[in-house]
Amino acid sequence: SMVDLTTLEGADTPGKVRALCAKAVRPDPADATVPKVAAVCVYPDMVDVAVGALRGTGVGVASVATAFPSGRAPLEAKLADTRAAVQAGASEIDMVIDRGAFLSGDYLKVFEEITAVKQACGEAHLKVILETGELVTYDNVRRASWLAMRAGADFIKTSTGKVSPAATLPVTLVMLEA
Structure with missing residues (x-):
């Protein structure tokens, strides 16, 4: 009940x-004691479609937004993407930071984008994905974690799963410490 199907x-x-929504509600058709998942994550x-399929089940709908998985798009496009997903019924937005801006030292741009997306989320939760495999150092992971949390992230996440390496135990520890 703390896992998303994506x-x-x-x-x-x-x-x-x-x-996927049917599987989210009944992950193991042979064992009714297996709990449903927390959410289904889609574009x-x-x-x-997911909201319609999950209505009344208690399973939430999350949506990636903000130019997933690259995080490279104009802010206006990221905000429109976010608003469209929330308006369609997403209760969580999964945002990927612009690693190019971060690695260039433009932390203010990353902070302001997270803040703007958080505002566009309204009542929906914001999960900020750091894509730690591209952040190179543990210091960068710690800095990005703090930056995301200070900017309003409800959750932070290691990676999209589209880049290698993705989540590693040392990176997870750095994020947990932050």
Whole structure:
């Protein structure tokens, strides 16, 4: 009940999302004691499909936004993406930081983008994905963790799963310490 099921592929279809939603509600059809998951995570254009399939189940809908997985887009596009997902019913937005800006030392840009996306979330939670495999050093991971939390993140996450290395135990420890 603390796990998200995710489909973030270019070939996602409404049918695939509905099937994932069914699995989210009943992860093990042979064992009714297995709890449902916390949420299903999809791209913004599939939020309405997931919301419809999960209505009344208690399973939330999360959506990646802000140019997932690169985090490279104009702020206006990131905010429109976020607002569209929330308007369609997402209760959580998963944002990826702009690692190019971060690694260039433009921490203020990253902070301001997180703050703006948090505001665009309204009542929805904001999860900020750091993509730690591209941050290179533990100092950068710690700095990005603090920056995200100070900017309003409800949660921070190691990676998108699209870049290697993704989550590692040492990086997880640095984030937990932050």
